[in-house]
Amino acid sequence: MSEAPENSTDESNVSDAEGANTGAMVYAVVISIAGLILGVVTFIKGWGFMGYMGGGLLTVAGVSMLVARLKGGVKFISVACPVCSESGTYDAETFEENNAQPCDSCGAYLWDAKGSVVAVPAGTVHARPIFEAPLKLPIEIEACVVCGEDASFKIQIEGTTSKMGVAATKYITREVELPVCGSHQDNENAALATAVYTEDGVDGFALKLRNFDLSERLRGR
Numbered sequence: 164m165s166e167a168p169e170n171s172t173d174e175s176n177v178s179d180a181e182g183a184n185t186g187a188m189v190y191a192v193v194i195s196i197a198g199l200i201l202g203v204v205t206f207i208k209g210w211g212f213m214g215y216m217g218g219g220l221l222t223v224a225g226v227s228m229l230v231a232r233l234k235g236g237v238k239f240i241s242v243a244c245p246v247c248s249e250s251g252t253y254d255a256e257t258f259e260e261n262n263a264q265p266c267d268s269c270g271a272y273l274w275d276a277k278g279s280v281v282a283v284p285a286g287t288v289h290a291r292p293i294f295e296a297p298l299k300l301p302i303e304i305e306a307c308v309v310c311g312e313d314a315s316f317k318i319q320i321e322g323t324t325s326k327m328g329v330a331a332t333k334y335i336t337r338e339v340e341l342p343v344c345g346s347h348q349d350n351e352n353a354a355l356a357t358a359v360y361t362e363d364g365v366d367g368f369a370l371k372l373r374n375f376d377l378s379e380r381l382r383g384r
């Protein structure tokens with residue numbers, strides 16, 4: 164696994180997204196106050212239980228958002244993409260714990276390296292499957308999905324998604340066979356790749372892979 168390179172400058176391309184953070188804060192406060200007002204109006208007008216419940220729910224939602232925000236739970240950061248230079252607003256957690264996220268503008272996979280967001284370097288094999296590519300069938304992968312060496316085995320991975328219907332929830336399971344080499348056939352399937360639900364791809368499924376180069380190829384990049 165290749166380490167994220169050190170940023171050559173001291174200047175970070177990450178900053179607090181003041182607008183989005185303030186917006187989230189204002190939203191939380193407005194919701195809380197609206198809930199309280201609904202409670203008071205319900206009392207004055209005698210609307211009864213439904214009014215109190217609506218007011219209570221709003222207040223609880225607003226206050227818990229506010230608490231989360233003040234604890235730093237919902238924090239937005241502004242990131243200038245090192246590839247296309249476009250600025251994007253992301254949830255701060257997106258880049259935490261060695262996670263990666265495609266740039267909103269150019270789609271380049273980005274992650275955090277010591278306080279700066281950089282492009283994921285070619286050749287990266289991450290410990291967990293974090294690189295997403297749309298699932299297309301048949302799968303055009305011949306080499307090991309982890310290391311890219313000659314594959315002599317197949318592993319089966321499975322993803323399930325639920326679609327809420329009018330009468331019932333429909334579950335869709337999709338099984339996919341992926342090639343692996345001898346040294347990666349015993350790994351837990353979940354550590355190799357996962358099928359996850361997205362809006363595009365086969366039945367809305369995507370693959371999540373450890374191998375960055377392979378995910379880039381499947382993304383057509």
Ligand SMILES: [Zn+2]
Pocket residue numbers: 244245246247248249266267268269270271
């Ligand atoms: Zn970009």
Ligand SMILES: [Zn+2]
Pocket residue numbers: 307308309310311312343344345346347
């Ligand atoms: Zn391998």
